[in-house]
Amino acid sequence: xxxxxxxxxxxxxxxxxxxxxxxxxxxxxxxxxxxxxxxxxxxxxxxxxxxxxxxxxxxxxxxxxxxxxxxxxxxxxxxxxxxxxxxxxxxxxxxxxxxxxxxxxxxxxxxxxxxxxxxxxxxxxxxxxxxxxxxxxxxxxxxxxxxxxxxxxxxxxxxxxxxxxxxxxxxxxxxxxxxxxxxxxxxxxxxxxxxxxxxxxxxxxxxxxxxxxxxxxxxxxxxxxxxxxxxxxxxxxxxxxxxxxxxxxxxxxxxxxxxxxxxxxxxxxxxxxxxxxxxxxxxxxxxxxxxxxxxxxxxxxxxxxxxxxxxxxxxxxxxxxxxxxxxxxxxxxxxxxxxxxxxxxxxxxxxxxxxxxxxxxxxxxxxxxxxxxxxxxxxxxxxxxxxxxxxxxxxxxxxxxxxxxxxxxxxxxxxxxxxxxxxxxxxxxxxxxxxxxxxxxxxxxxxxxxxxxxxxxxxxxxxxxxxxxxxxxxxxxxxxxxxxxxxxxxxxx
Numbered sequence: 001x002x003x004x005x006x007x008x009x010x011x012x013x014x015x016x017x018x019x020x021x022x023x024x025x026x027x028x029x030x031x032x033x034x035x036x037x038x039x040x041x042x043x044x045x046x047x048x049x050x051x052x053x054x055x056x057x058x059x060x061x062x063x064x065x066x067x068x069x070x071x072x073x074x075x076x077x078x079x080x081x082x083x084x085x086x087x088x089x090x091x092x093x094x095x096x097x098x099x100x101x102x103x104x105x106x107x108x109x110x111x112x113x114x115x116x117x118x119x120x121x122x123x124x125x126x127x128x129x130x131x132x133x134x135x136x137x138x139x140x141x142x143x144x145x146x147x148x149x150x151x152x153x154x155x156x157x158x159x160x161x162x163x164x165x166x167x168x169x170x171x172x173x174x175x176x177x178x179x180x181x182x183x184x185x186x187x188x189x190x191x192x193x194x195x196x197x198x199x200x201x202x203x204x205x206x207x208x209x210x211x212x213x214x215x216x217x218x219x220x221x222x223x224x225x226x227x228x229x230x231x232x233x234x235x236x237x238x239x240x241x242x243x244x245x246x247x248x249x250x251x252x253x254x255x256x257x258x259x260x261x262x263x264x265x266x267x268x269x270x271x272x273x274x275x276x277x278x279x280x281x282x283x284x285x286x287x288x289x290x291x292x293x294x295x296x297x298x299x300x301x302x303x304x305x306x307x308x309x310x311x312x313x314x315x316x317x318x319x320x321x322x323x324x325x326x327x328x329x330x331x332x333x334x335x336x337x338x339x340x341x342x343x344x345x346x347x348x349x350x351x352x353x354x355x356x357x358x359x360x361x362x363x364x365x366x367x368x369x370x371x372x373x374x375x376x377x378x379x380x381x382x383x384x385x386x387x388x389x390x391x392x393x394x395x396x397x398x399x400x401x402x403x404x405x406x407x408x409x410x411x412x413x414x415x416x417x418x419x420x421x422x423x424x425x426x427x428x429x430x431x432x433x434x435x436x437x438x439x440x441x442x443x444x445x446x447x448x449x450x451x452x453x454x455x456x457x458x459x460x461x462x463x464x465x466x467x468x469x470x471x472x473x474x475x476x477x478x479x480x481x482x483x484x485x486x487x488x489x490x491x492x493x
Contacts, residue, residue: 010227014195018188025184032173039169043162046100047155053097054148054155060090061148064117065141068124072134080125087121097151106154113147116140202226202234209237218245262306270299325474326363328398329354329391335370336389339378347384354391357398358474361449366471369445369453372438373402373467380406380465393473397451400469403458408465414455418443446471 063086071079094114098107120140123133202224209222218241224234273296276284284292336350343350359366377387381404390401409417418439439453446453451471458464 011199014191014199018191018195021184021187021191025180028180029177032177036166036169036173040166043166047159047162050097050100050102050155051159053093053100054152057090057093057097058145058148058152060086060093061117061145064090065145068120068141069138071124072137083121083124087117090117097155102154106151109147109154110151113144113151116144116147120144198226202230206230206234206237209234209241213237213241213244218242218248262302266299266303266306270296270303273299323360323362325358326361326366328357328359328366328400328471331363331366331370332374332389332391332400335367335374338371339374342375342378343387346378346381348378348381349384349386351386351388352390354389355393357391357393359398359449359471360474361471362445365445366449369442369469370400372442373400373453373469376438377402377404377406377465377467380404382406396473397470398473400471402467402469403464405462405464408457408463409455417455418453442469 064083067079067083067086070076071083091114094110098110102110120137123129123137123140126133129137205222205224205226209224212218212220222234222238222241224231224237273292275281276292277289277296332352332354336352374387374389381387385405387405388401388403390399390403392399443453446469449471451469454468454470456466456468458466
């Protein structure tokens with residue numbers, strides 16, 4: 001496909017090509033109207049001339065008849081001179097009438113009318129004539145007048161035929177213009193669709209490239225077709241993608257190296273604190289034990305932060321070898337067991353309703369997602385609170401609901417709570433501490449599995465947050481999950 005050098009020129013070219021059928025249709029309409037006007041003017045002129053000439057022929061014929069009858073009675077030679085003058089006008093009028101577009105039969109009748117007048121004139125100017133000849137002359141002129149009258153009727157028919165031809169031409173023009181208009185509109189729409197597609201293609205490619213880079217997906221090369229300026233923009237975006245991919249790799253390597261370098265001395269510090277707490281170096285005073293506890297707790301927090309940073313930067317590394325069928329309810333049960341001590345420390349209980357559903361994914365990463373949701377609910381639950389955890393299959397998705405009784409998430413924070421390092425307002429007791437990466441990691445892992453995480457308020461009007469994790473069901477498990485749901489509902493009744 002040929003593209004101009006400039007995107008603006010391409011748009012102008014498309015506009016021009018789409019306008020060409022409309023311009024052609026307009027020009028054809030103007031020419032058709034002009035032809036119809038010329039034809040109508042010519043038809044009107046011919047009809048008017050035919051009417052005027054035929055009436056003049058009739059008047060001249062009646063005048064010739066009157067003069068001939070007068071001459072038959074008076075035998076006055078002056079009347080013959082008058083007849084000769086009028087006869088010239090009569091012959092001129094017949095020639096004018098013969099020049100008009102009469103039908104062949106009417107032209108023959110007009111020629112016969114002229115010949116009949118010539119024969120009567122010869123009889124009229126004869127030196128001597130019998131009474132029978134005189135009677136023949138009188139009857140002949142009477143027939144001549146009738147013939148002239150028939151020519152007058154023929155001129156009226158000529159006018160009617162002209163009107164019929166104009167109506168037929170107008171009808172044909174209207175039908176033609178219906179087809180021309182439909183064809184023109186169809187061609188214009190087809191060209192508009194083609195150019196809209198060609199114009200939208202590079203824009204969609206640019207939009208897709210920007211969206212991918214916005215999601216930090218730097219694995220797909222950017223290719224933009226179209227005019228040269230858009231291709232150049234695509235090349236610059238490809239350069240930016242490659243540069244960002246390189247920087248991300250450098251950042252990942254840097255974090256990996258830094259975390260490795262930090263873990264070694266951090267582990268030594270933590271083990272030293274453990275040894276001091278166990279009185280290996282001698283019995284400690286209560287003040288010293290508090291210092292050791294502070295060192296140990298902060299080393300554990302720092303180690304957890306390093307692990308969260310590494311996990312966050314590995315959220316897009318979904319290895320195909322780790323994918324397989326995963327029982328979501330088993331993952332949830334495992335996480336509940338792991339969080340049992342933390343829940344007991346806050347006297348938090350779990351209320352579970354789990355159906356056996358299967359999803360396809362990385363079991364360890366799904367465990368991380370569930371662990372972040374459950375640990376978050378434990379942190380924000382009040383003492384002696386209850387966390388409701390439900391697993392079910394709905395509309396082809398495996399759905400995990402985690403509902404706590406904490407302060408909940410305000411509507412203005414629901415879109416930001418999954419952002420990296422974002423932490424909502426601290427509660428009144430200020431006891432919640434964290435890195436702000438747990439929910440961000442959970443969302444990234446959910447998206448990597450083709451799912452999503454949402455947070456709302458509780459549907460029963462009580463305080464608390466409701467986190468909903470939706471993951472696509474395994475294909476072979478979709479129907480069985482629906483049957484299991486129905487069976488459990490029946491058993492519950």
